[in-house]
Every structure is written in structure tokens, then in C-alpha cells.
Amino acid sequence: MAQRKRATIREVAQATGLSPAAVSYALRGMQVSEETIQRVRRAAAELGYEADPIARALASGRTGMIGLLCGSLEDLWQQSLAVGIGRALRDKDRYALILDAAGDPARERTLALQLRDQRVDGLIVQPVDPAARFWADLADSLPVVAIGDALLHGHTAAEVVFDNRRGVTMALEYLRDKGHRRVAVLTPTRPSTPDRPADVHVIAEAERLGLDIDVRSAGQSLADSAGVAAGLLTRADRPTAVFCFSDSIAYGVYKAVAELGLSVPDDVAVMGYDDHPMSELLGLTTVNWDLDGIVRAAVRLVVAASEGKVHRRRIVQEPGLRERVSVKPDAI
Amino acid sequence: MAQRKRATIREVAQATGLSPAAVSYALRGMQVSEETIQRVRRAAAELGYEADPIARALASGRTGMIGLLCGSLEDLWQQSLAVGIGRALRDKDRYALILDAAGDPARERTLALQLRDQRVDGLIVQPVDPAARFWADLADSLPVVAIGDALLHGHTAAEVVFDNRRGVTMALEYLRDKGHRRVAVLTPTRPSTPDRPADVHVIAEAERLGLDIDVRSAGQSLADSAGVAAGLLTRADRPTAVFCFSDSIAYGVYKAVAELGLSVPDDVAVMGYDDHPMSELLGLTTVNWDLDGIVRAAVRLVVAASEGKVHRRRIVQEPGLRERVSVKPDAI
DNA sequence: GCGGTTCACTGAAACGTATCAGTGAAGCGA
DNA sequence: TCGCTTCACTGATACGTTTCAGTGAACCGC
Known part of the structure; x- marks a missing residue:
């Protein structure tokens, strides 16, 4: 950790015979003659000078x-x-x-x-x-x-x-068209978060489409959603389809399905939301953004x-x- | 954008009748009496004071x-x-x-x-x-x-x-044990990068194990590696196995395989490296870290x-x- | 009661830039 | 020639902390 001290604007000023202010302006191409700009640039390069981002941030209030x-x-x-x-x-x-x-x-x-x-x-x-x-x-x-x-x-x-209203409608209508009535909905929303408009819309749309839905929070991780899905899929009145509010949640459902020895889509249909690149490989039907x-x-x-x-x-x-x-x- | 001005350390000093230096020390619990620390904390909370990270970084040289x-x-x-x-x-x-x-x-x-x-x-x-x-x-x-x-x-x-030497050896020995002789190796390394030790080791190990290998750069993206894999798989002397130096590359191979109407592992074996969570879902045999x-x-x-x-x-x-x-x- | 410590705190100088309010010179029209 | 503007640049200050080098006072053992 023997760092050589960095050159400051003052040294560049000294080298060019200008004031620090002039150097500051020149380096940003404001209010100075073209010739001075070149001179300053050359001196700065020679000294290996680069403006200190921290000092700049303190003085200007901007960081980039x-x-x-x-x-x-x-x-x-x-x-x-x-x-x-x-x-x-x-x-x-x-x-x-x-x-x-x-x-x-x-x-x-x-x-x-x-x-x-x-x-x-x-x-x-x-x-x-x-x-x-x-x-x-x-x-x-x-x-x-x-x-x-x-x-x-x-x-x-x-x-x-x-x-999202449109996205939810598309997904639910698609599931209805394919004959699904009992569908589970898995959202990433945590109980502590107020209902998002999209979540509210899910319920309204399900009602309109005559769907029997079961909305659940799937947590944040793959393991979380796999756990929730496993609970869902081992019930007697297992849903025929699961609509996941993110592809990541859908991946968790895939995991649960595999562990239970079931199959997508034969035992349960899965619908995602987002269209992550991996969904193509898994064949996940999903809403795309x-x-x-x-x-x-x-x-x-x-x-x-x-x-x-x-x-x-x-x-x-x-x-x-x-x-x-x-x-x-x-x-x- | 009508931000109210933030409180500074000077105002806290004023409010407590101390010097700014004392406040600075107190807030970091150095060299001050417990009573003063409490007094400063109270005043700081009252004024909504929080140390400015930029000024702190400039003065101390540390940012956290x-x-x-x-x-x-x-x-x-x-x-x-x-x-x-x-x-x-x-x-x-x-x-x-x-x-x-x-x-x-x-x-x-x-x-x-x-x-x-x-x-x-x-x-x-x-x-x-x-x-x-x-x-x-x-x-x-x-x-x-x-x-x-x-x-x-x-x-x-x-x-x-x-x-990585051990990882490479494990992967290649595994493939050899499963009867593979002609194997392609896909690495993320770009031509402009000097050979990594691991890449060099691949060649040495392949020789030791009597493997006929074909090392290729697979690029950075899923599309890149899919493209490279497609080229590999449509050749007459198609390799029987592909060893990918990251799971992401392996996913690209899966994509190419699917698009060519082939199957893993029937038409080609695929081996990954990393063990990303998605690899479990895809059934990718891989080296795990x-x-x-x-x-x-x-x-x-x-x-x-x-x-x-x-x-x-x-x-x-x-x-x-x-x-x-x-x-x-x-x-x- | 005296030299030496420790304690709690102060004053002032950094840190390295941006920016504001000039300043002298040059240029310009009338 | 005079006042006015523009141009290129300067000096000083601001930004908000940390930290160094003290400074009195209290406390210690002897």
C-alpha cells in the first residue's frame, strides 16, 4: 500500500501558469480559449492528473x-x-x-x-x-x-x-380458454406489503372469468416458491393450473413438481410472467415484456x-x- | 426539487455547545465521555442530522x-x-x-x-x-x-x-468413464484474453485421458454459445459430449440442441461447470462450487x-x- | 505538593474540487 | 473618444467532514 500521491488540480495550474479555476474550466471545456484547453489537456496527461470524483462530488453536488x-x-x-x-x-x-x-x-x-x-x-x-x-x-x-x-x-x-392489468388478463383468459377453472396464483408480494394494483386486479379478473382462484405469497427464493407449490400440489383438490407472477416463481413450481414425481403440463399447467431467457429452455408459457x-x-x-x-x-x-x-x- | 437543506455537523455543535470536532468524535464513539455521546446523539436525532458520506469520504479517504x-x-x-x-x-x-x-x-x-x-x-x-x-x-x-x-x-x-485443475479433471474423467472420446470444450475466454491456467490444463488432461478434444470460445451470451454449439452439432463428426466451462454456456448448448431437434443426452452429452440453481431443473450434470x-x-x-x-x-x-x-x- | 498521565475537548488545517463575483484587456458602434 | 459588451481568466470561498496538535483540568503515586 505505498500509493504515490495523485496529482491535484493545483499542480496542473502551476505547470501551465494558470489558476486552478481556469484548469477546472478548461478540463470541462467552458469559458476558455481553445489554445488553453489544449495546453491544459497536455499538462494533465503529462502529470497523470484526473479529477478526483469525491472532491468533485462534494463541490458540485453531482456524482455521475x-x-x-x-x-x-x-x-x-x-x-x-x-x-x-x-x-x-x-x-x-x-x-x-x-x-x-x-x-x-x-x-x-x-x-x-x-x-x-x-x-x-x-x-x-x-x-x-x-x-x-x-x-x-x-x-x-x-x-x-x-x-x-x-x-x-x-x-x-x-x-x-x-x-399489468392487461398482462394478468391475458394470462387468466388463456388459462380459462384452455379449460382451467381451479387455478392457484403465486405472487412475490409479502404480507407486509400493501396489495399491489396487479394483485387486486387478479381477483377481479378471476371473478369475471368464473375462475376459482387461490392467491398465495410465494416468498423470494426458489426454495420458498417450491415449498409453497409443494403444499398446493399435495392437496386433495389440487389446482389444474398455477399462474406465477414471475418466471422465477414458476421455476420453483417446476422444482416442486419434479420432486413430487409429477409432470408439467400433464398433472398441472404452469404459466409464468416476465419471460426470462431460461423459460424458453424449460418450455414455460409466459407473459412477455x-x-x-x-x-x-x-x-x-x-x-x-x-x-x-x-x-x-x-x-x-x-x-x-x-x-x-x-x-x-x-x-x- | 425543493429539498430542504440538510443539517450540518456545525449546527449540531451549536445546539450542544460543543465544537464540531467533538461532535465528530462523539458520533463515532471516540475519546469522549458517555454523557456527551448521549447528548450529541439526542441533538443529532432532533435535527435529523446524518453525516454526509461524500464529505466524510473526502476528509477521511474512506467510503465504506x-x-x-x-x-x-x-x-x-x-x-x-x-x-x-x-x-x-x-x-x-x-x-x-x-x-x-x-x-x-x-x-x-x-x-x-x-x-x-x-x-x-x-x-x-x-x-x-x-x-x-x-x-x-x-x-x-x-x-x-x-x-x-x-x-x-x-x-x-x-x-x-x-x-479448477481438479474441477476440469473431474469433469473430463467423468466423461471418459462414460465412454466419451470425442468431446468439445466450450470456454467463455475470448481470443484477446491470454490462456487461463484452466484452459491450458484442459488440453493437458485431455491428452492424459486419451480424449480427442476441440476447444472453442463460446462468447458471452446465451445466443453466442447456442450459435457455436449449433456449428459443432451439425458437423459430420459431431462430438459425443460437450464440456461447457460455465452452466450458462451449457444452457446455450441446450438451446441449440432443441432447435436442431436433437436430444440431451441421447444425441449428445452435456456437462456444465458452476452448478447454477437452474441446472437442477434442467438435469444438467455439472461441477459444483x-x-x-x-x-x-x-x-x-x-x-x-x-x-x-x-x-x-x-x-x-x-x-x-x-x-x-x-x-x-x-x-x- | 510536584512531575507526569490521562481525559475531554478545542481550533485550525486539511481534503480537492466547483463556482461566484469580479478584473483588465480587447473589440465595437456611434 | 467614450461607454458598453464580450472574452479569458483570477482570487476567494464554499462544500462538510476528519484529524492533528494542542490545552487546561483532574487525578495519580510518592
């Missing part, structure tokens, strides 16, 4: 970082989303500071506030609890872009919302907002249906 | 953040690793700053240096190019913990190394090193073999 607060990174699709957003931000010369609320509203709140204290220039969030009050305060002090569900409070935020489009939209919105450009955009994503083999093609 | 530089986050197992490390660090009240080298040695270098400039207190890295020279400089200025392959230069680093143990070890080492405690520990992980159905049980 974008916070990404994920609902639950145990979910594979959310992992894909995080990776995609990380890359898209890098392509715009921004860091992503990725945090994981792990499905816990209290942790979500803590992390969001810490992110603000870290002076991120903007925040992309996949809210666990879109109805929480603190989003309003947060959106007052930095640009917030919500993905998935819109924030109920905090009206300065931009949004990339999923038309345009991951790439979501990533691009969210990054574009948050970067624009962090530069003080646009605000209050709302982009709605429409779902598609990927028909594969986890639900039998003919009505039963 | 640990950098995590992943080799390629397209890989699902590396995603799991990143998520695990993120959580483990949170449990120790540390942030993880997760970055993705995307398999590119040049990017790896850039990001590593940026991470140092960001004043991370330590760095966990899954090196793309363990032989790169800059690791030595980096390890001189901050604690570095390498996961997977040991860093060739930079002898101050701690390491959680995988016994103790993800949880790796996470705990890496986090323990980096946190200890960042607190100036230990150094130069080397922890070796031994592989296991998960026998499932992607390689036929009886010798062919």
Missing part, C-alpha cells in the same frame, strides 16, 4: 452515478434487468449503484434515502411498495424513474409502467432528468404472450 | 464501499455471485459497487482504476485477465480479493481460488483487509460433482 434500487434481486428476471441497466448506463458514461431491497419495504426506504445521501444524480427504482409516502420527498430532491408499478405519491417522477425496451426507456428517462431536461414522462409497456408447452394446447 | 468487479455479468452464475456478495456486504453495513467488465480485459482495467478513484475501501474481483500487470499497482493502493483465478502479479492480494462459502470467504477477507487486519490469505475451494441426467449413466 445513477442509483438502481431493485425490488428483489433473488428474482432472475430482475437480475437481467439490473445487468441490462448497468450496461446501458455504462454506455452513457454513468455508473450504476445497484442495491437490493430484497422484497422488504423498510429496507427499500432505508436504501433509497442512503442513495440520496450518496448524491446519485438520479434513481431508477422497481418499487416494492409503490404506495409508500417517502417517494414523494425523494422525488422532490432528485429525479426518480419508476419501473413496473407507478409511484402513488411523488408526482415529479417519470415512469416506465407495465400494463420487452426487457430491452424497458432498459432503454428507463435509462433514457433518468439520464435526461439528471441533466435537467425532461420530466414527468410516462411510458407504458404492453405485454405479449409466449405460448410454449407448460400449458396443454387443447382445452382439457 | 466495496467494489465488485465481475468478469461477465451475462453469466447467470456470476449474477448469483454478485447478488450474494451484495447481500453479504449489506449485512456488514457496507455497500457493494457492482461493475461488469463484460469479458473485456481493457474494460476491466478501466473499471478497476475508476473504482480506486471512487475510493472504495476494498475490491473483490473475478478477473478476466489474471495476468494483467496493473493488478500489482492496484493491490498496492487498496485491498484486493480475487475470486476464481489468482492474480499473477500483485502479491498483496488475498484470494478465494477455485481448484460452494457459492455460499465463496461469498462468505470473499466478503470476510475484503472487509478484514479494509479494516487493516489480515492480508495475503489464500482460500482454496474444492469442486464437487453433481450427477444428473445430461450425461447417460452407463458407458456408451
Whole structure:
């Protein structure tokens, strides 16, 4: 640990015979002659000078970082989303500071506030609890872009919302069309979280379609959802289909099915939600979202907002249906 | 954006009649009477004061953040690793700053240096190019913990190394025992990366075991490896087995196999490396590593090193073999 | 009662940049 | 020639902490 001391802006100033202020301006190409800019650049390169991001952040209040607060990174699709957003931000010369609320509203709140204290220039969030009050305060002090569900409070935020009502309707109608009446619904929502609009919509739609549904929380991990599914599948009046509110939950159901010596779709139909790359391999019929489009939209919105450009955009994503083999093609 | 100004340490000092220095010490429980600590805590809570992390970082040179530089986050197992490390660090009240080298040695270098400039207190890295020279400089200025392959230069680093030689030997011996002679090997290594020790070992072991191998780079994404696999499987002298140097690559092979209307393991045996949770569902026979143990070890080492405690520990992980159905049980 | 410690705290100087309010010189139109 | 603007740059201060080098007072053994 014998680090040589880094060059400071003062040394560059000394080397060029300018004031530190002039160097600061020159390096950012503001208010200085072209010739000076070149001279400063050369001297900086020679001294190996690079502006210290921490000092810069303290003085300017900006870091170039974008916070990404994920609902639950145990979910594979959310992992894909995080990776995609990380890359898209890098392509715009921004860091992503990725945090994981792990499905816990209290942790979500803590992390969001810490992110603000870290002076991120903007925040992309996949809210666990879109109805929480603190989003309003947060959106007052930095640009917030919500993905998935819109924030109920905090009206300065931009949004990339999923038309979950449509997605739920598509899934349930599909199951009904294939002859299913008794269907279990597995959601990632924890009891402590207020019902999400999508969850409420499930019940309404099931009623409309004449479905006999059983909504359960599947927890966060593969093991959790496998456990819940196992309980479901060993009951006497086993459902004929399981609708999972994320592909990761569906994978847990597959696990339970395999362990019980049953088969998809012969003994039980499974329907997913998200369309993770692995679902193609498993033949999971699922509701599909345009991951790439979501990533691009969210990054574009948050970067624009962090530069003080646009605000209050709302982009709605429409779902598609990927028909594969986890639900039998003919009505039963 | 009407943020109320945050309270500063000076206001807390004013409120308690102490000097800012005393408040700073009190909040960190150093060199002050218990009574004063209580008084300061109370005043801080009342004013809603929290130390500004940026100013703190500038003054102290420490951020509480640990950098995590992943080799390629397209890989699902590396995603799991990143998520695990993120959580483990949170449990120790540390942030993880997760970055993705995307398999590119040049990017790896850039990001590593940026991470140092960001004043991370330590760095966990899954090196793309363990032989790169800059690791030595980096390890001189901050604690570095390498996961997977040991860093060739930079002898101050701690390491959680995988016994890849053993892993490779296990996989290849297993395939030989099941009667395979013509086997393809798919590695994530890119041509621009110097051969990793593990890659070299594959060739030596194949020779020892009398295997006729064909080593190929499978790229980073599922589509990449599927493409490479498709090329392999449509050849006249199709290999009887494919050994993939990560489970993600194996998933790409599954995709290619499905698209060609072939079957695993009837037409081709597939062997993975890592044991991602999804491999259980797919029945992929694979080399297993103790993800949880790796996470705990890496986090323990980096946190200890960042607190100036230990150094130069080397922890070796031994592989296991998960026998499932992607390689036929009886010798062919 | 005296030198030496320890204790609890203070004042001031970093840390390295951005930014605000100038300042002198040059350029310009009338 | 005069006032006005623009240009390129400077000096000083702000950002909010940590930390170093004290400083009195209390306490200690002898």
C-alpha cells in the first residue's frame, strides 16, 4: 500500500501558469480559449492528473452515478434487468449503484434515502411498495424513474409502467380458454406489503372469468416458491393450473413438481410472467415484456432528468404472450 | 426539487455547545465521555442530522464501499455471485459497487482504476485477465480479493481460488468413464484474453485421458454459445459430449440442441461447470462450487483487509460433482 | 505538593474540487 | 473618444467532514 500521491488540480495550474479555476474550466471545456484547453489537456496527461470524483462530488453536488434500487434481486428476471441497466448506463458514461431491497419495504426506504445521501444524480427504482409516502420527498430532491408499478405519491417522477392489468388478463383468459377453472396464483408480494394494483386486479379478473382462484405469497427464493407449490400440489383438490407472477416463481413450481414425481403440463399447467431467457429452455408459457425496451426507456428517462431536461414522462409497456408447452394446447 | 437543506455537523455543535470536532468524535464513539455521546446523539436525532458520506469520504479517504468487479455479468452464475456478495456486504453495513467488465480485459482495467478513484475501501474481483500487470499497482493502493483465478502479479492480494485443475479433471474423467472420446470444450475466454491456467490444463488432461478434444470460445451470451454449439452439432463428426466451462454456456448448448431437434443426452452429452440453481431443473450434470462459502470467504477477507487486519490469505475451494441426467449413466 | 498521565475537548488545517463575483484587456458602434 | 459588451481568466470561498496538535483540568503515586 505505498500509493504515490495523485496529482491535484493545483499542480496542473502551476505547470501551465494558470489558476486552478481556469484548469477546472478548461478540463470541462467552458469559458476558455481553445489554445488553453489544449495546453491544459497536455499538462494533465503529462502529470497523470484526473479529477478526483469525491472532491468533485462534494463541490458540485453531482456524482455521475445513477442509483438502481431493485425490488428483489433473488428474482432472475430482475437480475437481467439490473445487468441490462448497468450496461446501458455504462454506455452513457454513468455508473450504476445497484442495491437490493430484497422484497422488504423498510429496507427499500432505508436504501433509497442512503442513495440520496450518496448524491446519485438520479434513481431508477422497481418499487416494492409503490404506495409508500417517502417517494414523494425523494422525488422532490432528485429525479426518480419508476419501473413496473407507478409511484402513488411523488408526482415529479417519470415512469416506465407495465400494463399489468392487461398482462394478468391475458394470462387468466388463456388459462380459462384452455379449460382451467381451479387455478392457484403465486405472487412475490409479502404480507407486509400493501396489495399491489396487479394483485387486486387478479381477483377481479378471476371473478369475471368464473375462475376459482387461490392467491398465495410465494416468498423470494426458489426454495420458498417450491415449498409453497409443494403444499398446493399435495392437496386433495389440487389446482389444474398455477399462474406465477414471475418466471422465477414458476421455476420453483417446476422444482416442486419434479420432486413430487409429477409432470408439467400433464398433472398441472404452469404459466409464468416476465419471460426470462431460461423459460424458453424449460418450455414455460409466459407473459412477455420487452426487457430491452424497458432498459432503454428507463435509462433514457433518468439520464435526461439528471441533466435537467425532461420530466414527468410516462411510458407504458404492453405485454405479449409466449405460448410454449407448460400449458396443454387443447382445452382439457 | 425543493429539498430542504440538510443539517450540518456545525449546527449540531451549536445546539450542544460543543465544537464540531467533538461532535465528530462523539458520533463515532471516540475519546469522549458517555454523557456527551448521549447528548450529541439526542441533538443529532432532533435535527435529523446524518453525516454526509461524500464529505466524510473526502476528509477521511474512506467510503465504506466495496467494489465488485465481475468478469461477465451475462453469466447467470456470476449474477448469483454478485447478488450474494451484495447481500453479504449489506449485512456488514457496507455497500457493494457492482461493475461488469463484460469479458473485456481493457474494460476491466478501466473499471478497476475508476473504482480506486471512487475510493472504495476494498475490491473483490473475478478477473478476466489474471495476468494483467496493473493488478500489482492496484493491490498496492487498496485491498484486493480475487475470486476464481489468482492474480499473477500483485502479491498483496488475498484470494478465494477455485481448484479448477481438479474441477476440469473431474469433469473430463467423468466423461471418459462414460465412454466419451470425442468431446468439445466450450470456454467463455475470448481470443484477446491470454490462456487461463484452466484452459491450458484442459488440453493437458485431455491428452492424459486419451480424449480427442476441440476447444472453442463460446462468447458471452446465451445466443453466442447456442450459435457455436449449433456449428459443432451439425458437423459430420459431431462430438459425443460437450464440456461447457460455465452452466450458462451449457444452457446455450441446450438451446441449440432443441432447435436442431436433437436430444440431451441421447444425441449428445452435456456437462456444465458452476452448478447454477437452474441446472437442477434442467438435469444438467455439472461441477459444483460452494457459492455460499465463496461469498462468505470473499466478503470476510475484503472487509478484514479494509479494516487493516489480515492480508495475503489464500482460500482454496474444492469442486464437487453433481450427477444428473445430461450425461447417460452407463458407458456408451 | 510536584512531575507526569490521562481525559475531554478545542481550533485550525486539511481534503480537492466547483463556482461566484469580479478584473483588465480587447473589440465595437456611434 | 467614450461607454458598453464580450472574452479569458483570477482570487476567494464554499462544500462538510476528519484529524492533528494542542490545552487546561483532574487525578495519580510518592
